Amino acid sequence: xxxxxxxxxxxxxxxxxxxxxxxxxxxxxxxxxxxxxxxxxxxxxxxxxxxxxxxxxxxxxxxxxxxxxxxxxxxxxxxxxxxxxxxxxxxxxxxxxxxxxxxxxxxxxxxxx
Amino acid sequence: xxxxxxxxxxxxxxxxxxxxxxxxxxxxxxxxxxxxxxxxxxxxxxxxxxxxxxxxxxxxxxxxxxxxxxxxxxxxxxxxxxxxxxxxxxxxxxxxxxxxxxxxxxxxxxxx
Numbered sequence: 001x002x003x004x005x006x007x008x009x010x011x012x013x014x015x016x017x018x019x020x021x022x023x024x025x026x027x028x029x030x031x032x033x034x035x036x037x038x039x040x041x042x043x044x045x046x047x048x049x050x051x052x053x054x055x056x057x058x059x060x061x062x063x064x065x066x067x068x069x070x071x072x073x074x075x076x077x078x079x080x081x082x083x084x085x086x087x088x089x090x091x092x093x094x095x096x097x098x099x100x101x102x103x104x105x106x107x108x109x110x111x112x113x
Numbered sequence: 114x115x116x117x118x119x120x121x122x123x124x125x126x127x128x129x130x131x132x133x134x135x136x137x138x139x140x141x142x143x144x145x146x147x148x149x150x151x152x153x154x155x156x157x158x159x160x161x162x163x164x165x166x167x168x169x170x171x172x173x174x175x176x177x178x179x180x181x182x183x184x185x186x187x188x189x190x191x192x193x194x195x196x197x198x199x200x201x202x203x204x205x206x207x208x209x210x211x212x213x214x215x216x217x218x219x220x221x222x223x224x225x
Contacts, residue, residue, distance in 0.1 A: 107155055
């Protein structure tokens with residue numbers, strides 16, 4: 001009965017490859033996010049979608065492309081992977097209300113060799 | 114720009130109290146949040162302050178002073194399971210999507 005689920009949990013790949021991470025939420029929330037947590041544990045927002053519409057797009061290389069086929073899904077595709085892309089990527093969702101409470105998935109640990 | 118500072122690490126004894134401070138400088142302010150993150154797991158929401166004062170939730174309390182750009186999270190009656198990182202996050206302004214800026218987290222180690 002996982003609320004926010006993302007796959008895969010672990011991903012090890014070579015530099016230059018293309019990879020995708022998928023996220024799904026069954027909470028009925030309108031807004032979904034991708035956050036990146038680096039080795040120093042800083043969580044930084046990358047993208048946010050509200051009801052399939054992109055509303056936050058931080059300074060992220062255009063090798064990163066999010067896609068939201070419907071409001072329950074938000075996928076992240078990364079082209080031409082670089083060493084610096086190694087991190088834990090967290091998907092999250094929130095209801096459209098004012099608490100700012102984010103519901104995070106368990107994270108996808110990406111290691112680029 | 115956004116700047117959020119919190120100590121890197123704290124150690125406390127089971128049953129004691131620990132206070133984790135967070136200072137912030139942001140362009141606009143619309144709420145401060147605390148999240149708990151156990152090692153290798155997802156962050157989970159603990160508390161939310163938008164007005165000055167203390168919010169209490171069981172063993173956890175969070176305080177905010179907007180004029181000082183300061184918050185703290187107070188953990189009482191510490192338990193071993195409270196060993197985790199505690200992330201302070203600020204929402205700079207009201208906007209759709211709840212954009213949060215996170216600090217680097219404070220790792221709390223609870224010893225028996």
